[in-house]
Amino acid sequence: MGNLLTKSDEILACARTLIMNGGYNGFSYADIANVVKIRKASIHHHFPTKTDLVRTLVTRYREDAEATVAVLGENVQDPFEVLKVYAGHWASCIEDASRPFCVCAMLASETPALAPEVAVEVKAFFRFLSTWLTSVMERGAREGSLSLSSEPAVEADAFMASVHGAMLSARAYGTPEVFGTILAPTLQRLSPTVAQ
Amino acid sequence: MGNLLTKSDEILACARTLIMNGGYNGFSYADIANVVKIRKASIHHHFPTKTDLVRTLVTRYREDAEATVAVLGENVQDPFEVLKVYAGHWASCIEDASRPFCVCAMLASETPALAPEVAVEVKAFFRFLSTWLTSVMERGAREGSLSLSSEPAVEADAFMASVHGAMLSARAYGTPEVFGTILAPTLQRLSPTVAQ
DNA sequence: GACAATCTCCCTACTGGAAGGTAGATACGT
DNA sequence: ACGTATCTACCTTCCAGTAGGGAGATTGTC
Numbered sequence A, B: 001m002g003n004l005l006t007k008s009d010e011i012l013a014c015a016r017t018l019i020m021n022g023g024y025n026g027f028s029y030a031d032i033a034n035v036v037k038i039r040k041a042s043i044h045h046h047f048p049t050k051t052d053l054v055r056t057l058v059t060r061y062r063e064d065a066e067a068t069v070a071v072l073g074e075n076v077q078d079p080f081e082v083l084k085v086y087a088g089h090w091a092s093c094i095e096d097a098s099r100p101f102c103v104c105a106m107l108a109s110e111t112p113a114l115a116p117e118v119a120v121e122v123k124a125f126f127r128f129l130s131t132w133l134t135s136v137m138e139r140g141a142r143e144g145s146l147s148l149s150s151e152p153a154v155e156a157d158a159f160m161a162s163v164h165g166a167m168l169s170a171r172a173y174g175t176p177e178v179f180g181t182i183l184a185p186t187l188q189r190l191s192p193t194v195a196q
Numbered sequence C: 001g002a003c004a005a006t007c008t009c010c011c012t013a014c015t016g017g018a019a020g021g022t023a024g025a026t027a028c029g030t
Numbered sequence D: 001a002c003g004t005a006t007c008t009a010c011c012t013t014c015c016a017g018t019a020g021g022g023a024g025a026t027t028g029t030c
Helices: A007-022 A029-035 A040-046 A052-073 A081-096 A103-109 A116-143 A152-173 A178-188 B007-022 B029-035 B039-046 B050-073 B079-095 B101-108 B115-144 B152-173 B175-188
Strands: none
Touching: A007 A029, A007 A103, A007 B007, A007 B039, A007 B115, A029 A040, A029 B079, A029 B115, A040 A103, A052 A103, A052 A116, A052 A152, A052 A178, A052 B050, A081 A116, A081 A152, A081 B029, A103 A152, A103 B101, A103 B152, A116 B115, A152 A178, A152 B152, A152 B175, A178 B152, A178 B175, B007 B029, B007 B039, B007 B101, B029 B039, B050 B101, B050 B115, B079 B115, B079 B152, B101 B152, B101 B175, B115 B152, B152 B175
């Protein structure tokens, strides 16, 4: 009553936060039980194994991202603006510490140690992100809103890599602003209004 | 006799490989004991705690990198070539699977979950790498071997982020070549011989 | 040179706690 | 009565770390 989220959703949200902090092996069912007010055994009712939990989490994460990106595409027309909004979104998340790292970037780094079912979902997220960014790059090049120096798909993967690498640096240095500092020239370079 | 490496070195080398695979929480003393032919308890003789082991490992890792970079500076004069050699080094490591990820990048992603002594060493590695790349960028700009569009320090951090992000993508996709594909345009952009 | 103390490195055996997961019962809404 | 959600209690395995001892090299002392 009054509770907007189901227990299952609360568990997923909590696990997401814990993974952002320390990765797959950095949290346990006991950790979740301590945050969400539920017993360890009850979590197994919702997600029989840890693999199930994280697989579900990553699938949901991708679906949410797909929906967000669809809305973004409707509200922001200019491809360059889309990239800026995307980068700005992460800059805010990192700076207010609400979501200081991408769950899939975290898990991707652990790929060799992940259960195959999870690894495959992480890969699917990367592919989705790459495909979406490629479409943004293509449209930007077509409309003259972006100045690309390589194939759209390559620019997309390079942009994605910059975002992930910048997250990592912000975390390593312990200074969130670094994310924005690194991304600024990356965006600037893609802008057609800046003479090169 | 006949053994070139000490047990202590073997333990460190093994731990390095294991961290590259699954991070700090992705390996145990038992895992090391299985590879290096030694008992679990004997590892504690060399490294009393896991934190000691990893801190030593990261410190050594940075020292090795400092030495390698010093030699590189003597053998390769042109700053643009230096960046190419650096990127190429990682491309080879990733493609032949010998060292498919940077230990410090791996640990940096887990920063919030690391012991402070380890986190501080990881930070030191990032700072060393950034400082070195900044000096390369500065010299390149001065000598006309690199065309920068931002401050040398910003270009250095952006380059570092591209390398780390590209490692992550190569791992997520499971296709090592992606690393080179992402880094090619990043390097090209810094080359003064290419009209922009 | 001989003896003993010390140090280094590795061992077996163990501890307490945390891990993922299971069994089975209870409460409750339909 | 049935399904869902939760509980207590428990299991097995693994974890980091400790206690204590043995073999062999090194060192200090006479």
